[in-house]
Structures are given as C-alpha cells and as structure tokens.
Amino acid sequence: MGRSRSRAVVVYATLSLALWVLLGPLGLGAGIDLPSFDFLPRKRTSGNTRDHGIRSTSPDTKRLQNLKLTSMLSHAAGFSVIENLYWYNSTYFFLTDQPWQFPDLTRVANFDLSSQPHSEDEIAAKIWNIWLGPVSPEVQEKHQLGSSISLDDAEEMFANPVILDSPMMINNDPKFINHMYHWLGETFLGAWRVWSNYALRTGLTLPNFKTVAFIKAWTRSDLPPGTPNDLVWDDLPGANKWFTEKFFPGVTIEDRPIWEERAESGKIFLIPMAVIADRRGGHWGPSAAWKPWGDVLRLPVSSDWLVNLRDRVLENYAGPFSLKRSTRKPKLLYLSRQSAGRSLRDQDHEDLVIELQKLHVEGLVDYEEVEFDKSVPFQDQVAKISTVDILVAVHGNGLTHTLWMSPGGYVFEMQPAGCTVTDYSPLAITNQIQHYMVHETTFCTPRDCPKRGCEKDAGINSDSIPVTPSVITDQIRLIVAGEAENEVDIPIR
Template structure:
C-alpha cells in the first residue's frame, strides 16, 4: 500500500512539473504555452491557457503594431470602446506614418469614396489622453486569441465584396492568414468579425459559410449585430491579437493595388514559409478523408489534371472549343498520360470539390471563382487560366503566393508577365470579351502544354500528414 502511495505521489509531482514546463504557470494565475511547445504544433487559438477576462485600468497594456501592408495589419492589445478602435501608445512613431488610413477606412462619403477612418472609427493616442477624454471604462473585457476583422460593408447598391468565395476566402481571409503567419503566429483564429450584415457576406453558393463551419469549426462567427452590441455596451474591450482587413485602405494607399485594381497585390511581399497554408489544407484534408475521399493519384506516375468546367455559366468557352478540349483531355486520360477530371463544380458535393483540388497536380479553367480552389492544391502545382484577349491578375496573385507555376492562356499562346503592363506601366485591361460566352482556346495546342506541365509534377508527392511547421 505504501509503495502504491509513493507511486501516486511521484506521478503527481511529475505531472505538475510537466505542466509547469509546458505552460509556465505563475503564482499570479496567469499562464501561457511554453514557446518551445508552440513551435512544435499548430494550435487552435482557444488552446492557450486563459488569463482573466477582466483587466483593470491600472493594468491596461499599450497597443503594439506588429506588422502589415496597406489594408492588412496586425496589432496586439487593440482597444474598442463606444464604436471606436483605440490604439493606446506612448510611441506613435512605431505605427505606419500614413496613420489610421493605412489600416482602416470610414464609410462612403458624398462622392462615393471611402476615405481614411477618422477619430470616431480609429484613433491613435496616448493612454493618458484616452483617460483624460473619458474614452475608456474603469475595466476592460479581454477578447483572447486571434481575431480577424473584415471592414468591408455594403453601402447603397455597392457590394461588400464578401459574398463571393474568391473575394472573401481568396482575398481578405487569405490576407489575414498570411499576415498572421508572417508575424510568427501558430494558431487558428478564435473569431471572425464582420462589419457587414450576414446577408452581405454569405455568398450565393454558401461556400464561405461552409468553409467557416467545416474548416474553422471552433472559431466564433461575429456579424454586425455583435459589433453593434459592443458599440452600445458601455464597456471597453481589448483584442488580444487582431488582424484587420480593409479593401479600401489597400486601394487608397498602395500603388501596386491601384495599378492592378487588386487589394491583394502587396500580399506576396509578406514573407512566409512554403508551408504557410499547410494547417488550413490539412484540416480540409482531414475532412475529405473522413468522407472517404482518396486524395492520392490512382497510379503514382500519372499526374492528376482537373478542369474547372464553366460551360453552365455565362463566362465560358464557345461550344466547339469546349468539345474539342474535352476530347483532347479524354484522349490523354485513356492513354494513361494524365488522370483527368472534368469538374462541373455546381453539380458536385462540397467536400468532393475540395477533394479534387487536394489531389490535383494541374488545374485549369476559364477565369472564374472555381480557380480559387488552387489554394488547396499541393504547393508548386500547375495552374492555367483561360481568358479572352485581356487580363486580370486575381488568380495569378493566388498562384504566386502558393508557389504554383501559372500560365495565362490566350487561344493558342501564353500571356506572360512581361505583357501584363502597358508601356506606361499601367495594367492592361480585361478586353471586351473577358466575361463573354465567346472565349476561345486551341484544344490541341493547349493539351500539349498541359502534358508538359503535368509531367514535371510526376515526382511531386502528397505531403505527409502533419500539423508541424
């Protein structure tokens, strides 16, 4: 009996010691994951050991600007009170010299423009000034974990741009995620916060909501009503860590964003490891495998080619070219050169769509939403975007961030990056037939190009299952 008691005692001492090492427990009750542990695995934001929810005024921490680019910015200890985001700092020079307008926009003005946020929306000041002006309550409620705040909002007949798979997942969410990884974070977001109404950020196909509920099942989804509730709550809130995405701030400040008319134009400047999308991809992989999806090639040496077929939509190939293209792909499939999938996404179950993206070595299609699925391909895959005589850089930016080999296709030639600008440096426009049902492709020429790019992917293997970085 005494021997058993000693064993129990030793086990308890060992467990407490291990817990102290892992979490760095303190006598004040505060704790956090040991840095060596957080480097080992990618954790849900809610995993972190909790601090007290309530912070007294004499313990208010200063706001820290971590990093950012125009329209995508990451901060620690950002305050929110009476509808205003407050930066409390004794070192304002550590924030972007452009001020609040680099980070956040106001509502549309009389000229239909979205100006920089004024002090009623986003203010930078010293803790003393905030106290003297009565902008803070005697205590604050801490919002733990990583928050993502999307400032897009529908005004009048102008879209919020959130009700679209590409514009939300492929632009604003992706920008916040890349920013987090660049800042060294290793957690999933604890909450997604919208300034827009739910009807303005739910896309028609409901892929955005599917993504949130399936890939981020433990993240809180906070719509405009919660934003409004906090505004009138007569409470001060502190966002532990927050990534802010503001499309109009990017367009207002960044020259490259203006040139390409793409809010994401600066995102490739954020340096991240090649594995930066692995945690998201691994969650989708886990879900797909749970539904018995086989994400591997049928034959190890035969690369998988997925065609995003848009023939049921308005922006599509002419019928003759579409038929010739399928004939060429089926021929290559029957000869064992490629493993081909003709994916009409509107007709496929949601998980099956993502399963095809996971297994694809090469993806191609006419410019459109389905090419956002390249996010879930293996890094270094091949992407072809078929378009009319013009050009839009949406999916080229995604490919650049993912490390894919990307080719824009004009009928029977590639349209390389050195032709994306006019002589004066401005971007070429989309052209009159860009969104038409009259897009052309030379099927035989294109099939040869697909084979060339696909064969280069034969040695590429599906990454081993891991949440490590």
C-alpha cells in the same frame, strides 16, 4: 614602492576615520577633513544606474505596465496583427507611448470603401498617445501623431475595458465578401497571410481564431428589409460559412447587429489579439495592383501556410474521392463550367476535351473532367483539387480552389483574347503554382501578361470564349517532358 604607498594610504584613512568617529559626538571632529582619494577609481551609486546600465525608479513604470498598451505586431497595407486593440463607438483605439510604430492609418482601418482621397473623419482608427507636454512654444499639438493623453487620463479611460474573446479576425468592410472568391481569395487570404507572417517572425505556435467578426456586414437571414444584398457576409451557396467553420472549429461568427449594440453601450472594448482586414487600406498600398492583397502576399511565410488550411478542411475526410496522389503520372483535371454563364464556345469546349483525352491515351497524364455545382459538397471539391497537378479552367470562382493544390502544380486559365483579369493568378503564385493565362491562340505567364483590364467589347463574362486546344496541350507535353520554362521553379511530380 607602490605596495608601500597603498598600505600607507589605508593606515592614514583608517586613523582619520577613527578620530572623526571618536571626536564627532564631542563636537571636536568638525575641523578634521577626511582625505580626498582622487587617484582612486570611483563607482557611481546614485540615481537609477546599476552596473553601468539603467533601470527606471519611477512609480509610473508600474502604472504603465498595468495599462495594456497597443502594439503593431505585423502589418502590410490593409492587413494588421495588433496586440491590445481597443474599440469604442465604431472606432479602433491604439493606446501607446510609441505612436511612430503605427503605419499610415489609412492603410489600417477605414469607415468606407470609397477610393477618393482620405479625410480625417473617414479613418476608423485613432492613436491615443501617452505623452508629456510640449517642450517649447514651437511644438504644436496639431502636428503630433494622434491625440496626446496624460497617464492619469489614460488610466481613467482605458483601465477597465470589456475584454472580448481573442484571437479575433475582423473583416472591416461592408461589401465584396458575399462571394467565395472575395472572402476566401481576397480578404481572408490576406488576413491569414499576415497572421502567418507573424508566426514566421516570432516562431510562436499561434492559436486558432476564436471569433471572426464581420463588424459592418449582416448575416443574410438578419438583413433588414430594403437593405442591399451586397451588405451580407454569407454567400448563397454557403461557402463562406462552411470554410470559416472548418478552418476554426467552434469559432464564433459575429455580424453587424452585435457590434452596433456594442457601439450603443458607451463602453470601451479590448481585443487582446486581433487581425484587421481592411479592403480600402489594401487598395491604398504601394503594391495593390487593383487588389487589396498586393502588399500582404509579399510578406514571407512558412512554405506550408496554405497546406495547413487544406489539411483542416480534409481532416477525417470520408467522401467519394481518394486523397492518394499518383506517383506515376501527373493528374490533369479540366474544371468545366459549360452550364454556367461564363463558358467556352461549345465547339471549342468539345475540341478541348478531345485533345485532353489524347494526353491520357498517350499515357502522359491521368485525365478527368468535372463540373462543380451546388450538388457537389465543398469538402468534396477540396478533396478533388488537392490531388491535382495540372488544372485547366475558364476564369471563374472555381479557380479559388487553386489554394488547395499542392505547391508545384500548374494552372491554365482561359479568358477572352482581349481580357487580362488578374484575380486568380496571384493565388497560384502565392501557392507556388505556375500560372498560364490562355488567350485563344496564345498564353502568357503572369509577369509577361498585358496589364489588367479588357479591351472594348471584350467582356470577361462572355458565354462563348474561344480557345485553340493545342495552345494548352502542347505546353502540357513540355511540362511532362520537363522542358517547360517557368517563372516558378517547380518540377512536375
């Protein structure tokens, strides 16, 4: 019955269509109504739908695609990976039709390092939002994210920027980098972490940075007369320049005069891929804890994210130190600084050396004492530290080398009893190193240590820091025996 009905419908439709085609030209088909088949399924073929989906048919699609829109690819307070970053007259521009993808701009880029509450003119970044006009009188432009711009105006303003080499790492601060720890252990470390997080999230093989830009700091040799020395990026020993060039062979290092010239040119510049490190933005993060990398170091990364850097520094190493690791006993290094300003009390230093040597005599460790000064090349310093399992040192710049230890090691950092200055313990933690803060007669692990700071009259820069050696050596014996309770689950090799 159903088949007969379908056949009849087809015959009827065919005859009706034939009559309409034959009689239409004679004007006789106007009164003939084609049948309505409401009982048959319909398929929409109009508008911009295809197979129950949607595709833009607007010519604006190609116009938007021809514009290089800005995207935030990875971010933690103070550190950002940004695709298609524009720069004009000392301000970063984010060109987008998705303004809500960008975080609070105070955590991305600022003009200075002030810790005071932000005002709009202190933020060094601006969103240009490709939007249509408001949909009702109640929609006020002043409440929008960024500044609205039409597609026509966006094409006129951003269509032909000057393209800079990328990937580019940008240090957005004028101060606190002319020191190995503040550059390597804070600003660079945070930038490398967010870049490594982007690699983890995407699975991409990321290229080396072609440019490292210190856009607000001078090179020491170009510092204008009367300008404070803390406004340079290169430290006196030369560590910042040496490490940066070892990390990224052939890198171009740019400084403030180059960017001042660009600002004066009146041109818009485009960085196809950029990493911005902004100290003030990091300090405003919820996990800052007195340091700019409190949030960024919580981003997940591949376990070898620092090994990668160490291997770059030691590639083709031919110095005096062996890179072979001991397979029999842990290697213990006492990094002394008795000739520096911050040091142990002389008698305590001598007693500590005696007790550490006993561990060697007992066959528990291979022990060595060394002091890094300007006569020891940086490559040799990294080589020495890279083979160390247990590092003992007074609070100081040398503990930046914790970054070059292999994950699974131990660090004993000695400070005055009334001080807990957490500059270096996060470096150990992020490298999967167990850290012990030694306070004369006791020690604590990072999560149990007092809050950051020094008690009155207990300055961190003392040249007579007291220490009881057995506090360190007793714990080392437990480590070697496998009996130490640690925050990081890392067995000794």
